[in-house]
Amino acid sequence: MGSQRYPTEALRCWGKAKELREEYYLNYRDAKARGGLRWAGGAWTFDAIPYGLGDDVYMLTSEPYGASIAFNKELALQCMEAAEKAGYPRDLCSYMRIYWGSILLDKYPWGGGYPKPDFIWQDHICCSHAKWYQVVTDLEPDIPMYCVDVGVGPYHQLTEHKIKYVADQLADGIEWLEKVTGRKFDDEKFIQAVKNECLSTSLWAEICTLNKAVPAPLDEKAMYSLYVFGTLMKANKKVVDFYTELRDEVQDRVARGIAAVGNEQCRLMSDTQPPWGFLKVFRYLERYGAVSVGSLYTFGLEGIWEIKEDGTWGPRTTPMAKGIEIKTRDQALMIIAEWNLSKPEWQHFYHPQLKTDMMARIAREWKLDGIMLHYNRGCEGLSCGIAENRLGLLKEGFPVMTFEGNMGDEREFDEVSVLARIDTFMESMGYKKLY
């Protein structure tokens, strides 16, 4: 397209990503027929643990499930209307309403009816996380539910007893799992899954770090299709392998100067989940040569980070790389609890300043020109404190624009007005449409 400045290339591992994702949903659907188990929980749940129940255990994580349906506008609307008809308010989390709607309508987008899980394994960080599945058990009373509280405060104030609170709940959860499934818990399989999770979430952070390069080798629209594995099965070996391959490919792109958007001249980041039915917003940005190189959301929802020796942000060093040998269940539980509590996307629940600081860091290190905040009516969790983030980022000197929408409910997105806002924002930063 207009004013090409850099070479572009399609991602080689794109096909593999598609395959992996498809397989995930089909495996879950067909698990029972093969004598396996299936469970449901959120994208943030401690999914390393159910791996201790065996290799034939498959999960369906609820947020990516909601997002997948949201991408299919017609089905999403049907689901939300079914939930509304059952009395659930329209301003609740849109993934959650879609999920309940899929139960009420008994529909699964990959064929067949809603595939009922054998158990629910959830964690609670925003107000809706535990309630989401509590309502599922209202609708399907015979599904047993376990949920872990992770609200122990921000990572920088973490102490031993806080980690222990989470780890102890997980230990109780293992006993509970043995009871409801009748299976013996295998610590070795669990420890392997813990290692996988540390590897995959650190690898994802490494891939995002590569996007500091100019031109950016990945744009956020593509990242949505790639980060998703961290939300589907972050403790699975397949994800470790896929992210390793992806990391190598992105490294190669950086070395050869391959851009995601060939006319890159303006670098942006977004915030919170995008309105899934309107990803064309990102295509529209390209007309200005603007590329969104990521967000705290795509980087830190599943990616695990640390401040490196040179003071910049990079992938967190895994316990294995530090030479720590994980031998016991209790040790593995403490490690995985602590690892998850360092998640960037959990910190703003305690104070918006923590998120503002991380965003300002990204804006500097990823060399951004501006920031677009999605005031997302669909997610009270990630929109929490967003207005203060806006004020904080303006104070740091970055141009910020906001637009309202909803990740899953397109009825709350006004396309014409959002594009008009983008025009104004780009005009105010001095960019003109290239085509």
Added chain:
Amino acid sequence: MDIFREWYHDRHRYAREWKEKTGGKVIGYFCTYVPEELIYAAGMLPVRILGSHEPQDVTEPHIFGMYCPFCRDCLAQGLKGRYDYLDGIMIAQSCLHIRQAFTSWDIHVPREFSYFLPMPHHVQSPRAYPFLREELAAFKKALEDWTGKTITDQDLDRGIEIMNTNRRLMRQVYELRKREEVPVTGLEAMYMVLASQMTDKVEHNKGLGEILAELPNRKLERRTGDRLMILGSENDDTAFMNMVETVLGATFVIEDHCTGSRYFWNEVEWQEDRLAAIAARYVDRPPCPTKDWPKRRRLEWVLEMAREWGVQGAIVVQQKFCDPHEADIVAFQKALQERGIPTLFLEFDVTVPLGPFRIRVEAFLEMLRQEDLF
């Protein structure tokens, strides 16, 4: 009885006078999971921050409009300087809505002391007790560091005693509301418990003691009429309560609000380890919906109250956009209706439109009365 209403309406004057009189510090808190026992033990006055029910235009830059009007109303009080006498602010972990009022206050109206207490959500897990006990120890230390004074076991005992007395007396008032002809209206009871959250409880306890001497023989100038329960999120909408009780002739005989029964229901039960005892009290109290999972314990409790207080109809209210309650309402309405208690759902805002709400409640009462005929 008027004293409670006066305390509620003159909350700022009360706190200022208290400060002047005692020279003590005042801490404003945003959620009733804050352990006031420790604040009393430290010789300070805890006051709950509530809104003023006036339309306002100052919070838009700070809290996105999809969060509840209550949290924005609370923040507006801070931004407008109405709580300028506060020495400290704090919150215990509950919902994300009110937490934003706290964090924006922390940024824009900073005080000497600011504290976030990670009150556990998983109160149905035995792990919540030791966790909260440690968090209370950390909070106690933060208070000690701030004031430079050690909080002794005797101090804690005094704090517990003040709080427990208040709870015991409030329970006695609520017991009397079980009578066929209640001696106190829902609005009066609301003023009592709200006032307890913004006054020195030693004084409030005295007020309660005096009123309790009269209450058993007190006769209202009107019949109790329809026995209603009101339940849901934060509610200090006295205008609505007044409209239902005076214009429409029904009476609220019981409620389930964090501004009401959930706040004072259970006492601290003595243990040698005072902090463990206080922790147990907060873990075991009637839960906020953010903490009420996986089982619906709050529902069991509401149904039990409805039975004991002879409730004929329930008004389920919710602050607009309150996610935790929105995830409860369907299950609650269903369960109440299955037990023969019709429900009416209303969404509250900073100000409620009394006209349209009157029509809804009137129709609801008419429906209740028809059911009585059959």
Added chain:
Amino acid sequence: MITAGVDVGNKYTKVVVMKDGQVLSKYMVLSGFDQQQAAEEAYTRALAEAGVAREEVRCVLATGAGKGAVTFANDTITEVGADAKGAVFLFPSGRTIIDVGAEEGRAIKCDEKGRIVDFAINEKCAAGAGSFTEAMARALEVPLEEMGPLALQSSKVIPMNAQCAVFAESEVVSLIHSRVTKEDISKAVHDAIASRIISMARRVGVEKDLVMTGGVGRNVGFVKALGEGLEMAVLVPGEPEYVSALGAALAAAERAAG
């Protein structure tokens, strides 16, 4: 150099023709269903009034919700950009611009050259715009243009929640029934809508001087409520509805020169 600005709004289409920083003519027509035709008509009439031939115009910039329909324009400029430019031309000291039209309210912070520093626009809701006053005028059974002057006759403060036009309408009806005067209700309506706009404007941070543009600038009741709410003087141009078209004509001159 002669340039023109065409502002195709939801309700009206406005044209300003300029020569070397002087306005030659202005024209306004109803936008109707066919925006292209409305733009053509307004432009033709404005040119005729200015006594200027089409080919004499160096550059035409279109703005407004229907700017894409202006086929004869050389380019477009965003509504916010045009607004800021026009307002700072009229009031060089203007740093905050509040523009309230029929269906949209905007707040813009700009620098001394009329460049945008920050902006906020109301979301999908009528409560923050001119149509809200129209709905309330209907409920009060008062012609729209009398609403403002009526409000000036009252000094009462009646809190009204303007979150939702439907609930506000029923609040107005309740007030009528409780015999509150039309003057007081009219003031309450303006206070409520001004409060919504102020709320939004605070997002960009309100700095002096404050300029109000857009059709609602003609409503004296609203302007007073706005000024009182912000505790600030409000500068209103004589013809506030033309500010965006004027800004577009000014931007056209800059582009033609640059």
